[in-house]
Amino acid sequence: MDQKKLFDTLLSACTKGHVAAALDAFEAVNKERADWAPIEGKENNRGPIDVASDPGRALVERVTNAIDAILEAEHDLHGGIPDCRSPREAATTWIGIPERGLYEMSTAERQRVAGRVTITLSPGDGQAARLVDIRDCGVGLTPEEMPQTILSLNESNKIRKHYLSGTYGQGGSSTFAISAYTFIASRRASERRVGFTVVKYLNLPPEEYKTGHYVYLTLEGAVPSIDLPANQFTAGTLVRHFGYDLTGYDQPVGPKSVYGLLNQVLFDPVIPIWLDNQVRQYRRVIKGSRNALNGAVDEGDESRRGPSLDHNVPMFYVSLGDFGMVGFEYWILERPTKEKKRPSAAFVNPSRPIVLTLNGQNHAELAGSIVRTEAQLLYLSQRLVAHVDCNRLAPESKRALFASSREEARRGLVRQMIHDELVRILKSADELTRLNNEARDQGTRERDxxxxxxxxxxxxxxxxxxxxxxxxxxxxxxxxDRRTPDQPSSPPGPHIRPQPIEVQEPPSYIRILWDEEEPISFYPGQRRYIRIETDANSTYHNPDRPGSSRINIIAQGAVMLKGSTPLRGGRLRAVLDVPEAIMVGANGILRVELSRPGLTALSDQREIVVSEKPPVRxxxxxxxxxxxxxxxxxxxxxxxxxxxxxxxxxxxxxxxxxxxxxxxxxxxxxxxxxxxxxxxxxxxxxxxxxxxxxxxxxxxxxxxxxxxxxxxxxxxxxxxxxxxxxxxxxxxxxxxxxxxxxxxxxxxxxxxxxxxxxxxxxxxxxx
Incomplete structure (x- = not known):
């Protein structure tokens, strides 16, 4: 069996047995030339490959590599101009993806872009041994490049490429541990040659070695290659996993499906991708749970109008000082039904509904106890989904927060600050308090x-x-049982819905919701969310671009402005902070101004005073x-x-x-x-x-x-x-x-x- 015959056989193989037979035949003919080389050239390579604990998340890492290949191809096509500093910026600039996300694209537009990366799930040898293809039409690799890239570990190929998601050079390799065989074929657009190989786990003599290692097929010490016309294998990379164990993802849709997994982990992908599920006979676009929550609808989605929401707050960013900025947004789904007891399960893990993302990928999830117990929103705990965008954190903060496995956030100061900020946001939202009380009252039984x-x-x-x-x-x-001063205080919780604010054009007022005769009290190191009301429409305030907003929030003296929430229904919140170093007795001013074209500006202000921190009980x-x-x-x-x-x-x-x-x-x-x-x-x-x-x-x-x-x-x-x-x-x-x-x-x-x-x-x- 020559190289061309082996390539064709592997390309048409469907089971582990087919691959094993083909390899045996090839090695029999090429006894002196064929060999197996350890990945990265190291006999001890199991550690970084076996690091992933979840087969689903390992598969997503391979998808992330495919998306990076698309962005690399776009970089080459555009000559790296302009200099994009993130995958999101690269996708927006070079591919035309809307800056706010895939939900702003039409169904047809998402389908067109998704065709550049496809995941194909085939029956294979059964649920515990599926055939999984990941095919991209990206930059591709030459046979000579493959050992230092897709067959390497911890190389520095991407460490200076800010427009790519990958960093550590090992994420995709974790799929080797879950497959019996992995067939890899790749081609650069400028090349006639297609490089290909097979990766497997090789047991070593137990009398000499403690463990085996992962190896790939070589011919005369190099990756095998063949010449093919472009119409037989287009530029890009195919990674085919034989015997991939997807036991935990055996449902057609939902949390225990590959479809649900991809949308949950690729929570806000920079580009959409296709899932071709030949086991369940459907083909759908993967756009991420965030975009579905924001109303994006594709063929096969349960609702043609997107999810039913009782409330949502779009993305806004809050400063954490030297640690950078963090974005927050959240959604409240409609009340549970007998059929859907946990509405959030369609989008996230309902036990961990708070998703922390970096470059759109789910890097960590926080427990629902934050919503249920700390924010005291028990009756919203199965309906609330919160997203924390960590892209604007400082580099050192990202390193302190996220592990290279992308499966958990490290406990420490950065995670604590994000945690505390989220609790403040949820507890200061009057609408969340009202919805929670409403749900509670509907189920309360009268007692004597x-x-x-x-x-x-x-x-x-x-x-x-x-x-x-x-x-x-x-x-x-x-x-x-007094609350300790470090804990975010709960706002007064109205049982009745706050009075609707009728929007006027031009607006007629803006006011700070604080007693006019009383100063707003802070202690050193305290952060508060101060409520503001106006009858201006939502376009008057852009929290992400304060310079283009007609509502100007000014903090002077002892207090600092750290951000604001979007204007929704005439209500927004200003995020104020008094530094630890500020002396007791210092004061300041909070002022809000609303500019109206051709009319005088509207304003309101309150005094800020810095008081002693209340003693801990x-x-x-x-x-x-x-x-x-x-x-x-x-x-x-x-x-x-x-x-x-x-x-x-x-x-x-x-x-x-x-x-x-x-x-x-x-x-x-x-x-x-x-x-x-x-x-x-x-x-x-x-x-x-x-x-x-x-x-x-x-x-x-x-x-x-x-x-x-x-x-x-x-x-x-x-x-x-x-x-x-x-x-x-x-x-x-x-x-x-x-x-x-x-x-x-x-x-x-x-x-x-x-x-x-x-x-x-x-x-x-x-x-």
């Missing part, structure tokens, strides 16, 4: 106030037995009961999904959320230790069942208050948001609450007068 007060007194009695003195029983803010003092309310939740209720509870009813008993000053204790009506005992009482009498539930709620409330106090005391010793936000922490708390629920059921049953469980049932229980 007398029964609630009786239960509070019983909880107070139990706490006193433990040596905890109670200030009050009727509710109100506890002295020991002591670690322990007399505990006051905050208002609290037990709330039963059944598995078929929408609230179960809002709380992020798992489907397995045996793994979740309760959780507690502070909502507008009330600690709401949600408990599962299906938790076996509770539901089984309740069923026994219901068979005897309704009164016994009711008594059991009330006592069960008392014990859960007591535990939740103690647990809440411990969390507050721990939080006083750390900066805001410096908590373990991973799913691991949630699972740990869930297990603790299950243990307490088991005890609560036991104590409640004994108080009713019956033994909760037979001794045999209690054996083995982890209490």
């Amino acid at each position: 106030e007398t029964a609630i007060q009786e239960m509070r007194r019983e909880v107070a009695r139990l706490l006193r037995i433990q040596g905890i003195t109670i200030d009050q029983v009727e509710g109100g803010q506890a002295r020991g 002591p670690g322990r003092e007399q505990l006051s009961l905050p208002p609290f309310l037990p709330h039963p939740v059944a598995p078929n209720e929408e609230r179960w999904t809002d709380l992020g509870w798992p489907e397995d009813v045996a793994t979740v008993a309760s959780s507690a959320e502070m909502e507008n000053g009330t600690l709401v204790i949600y408990y599962s009506t299906a938790y076996p230790r509770y539901s089984n005992q309740l069923a026994k009482y219901e068979q005897r009498s309704a009164a016994l069942a009711e008594s059991f539930t009330k006592r069960y709620e008392v014990w859960l409330a007591t535990h939740s208050l103690l647990y809440y106090r411990d969390q507050q005391e721990a939080g006083a010793q750390h900066q805001a948001g410096e908590v373990d936000e991973d799913e691991v922490a949630e699972v740990r708390e869930r297990k603790e609450r299950c243990r307490m629920a088991t005890l609560a059921a036991l104590f409640a049953a004994r108080e009713v007068g019956l033994e909760a469980v037979a001794p045999s049932d209690a054996e083995g229980q982890d209490l």
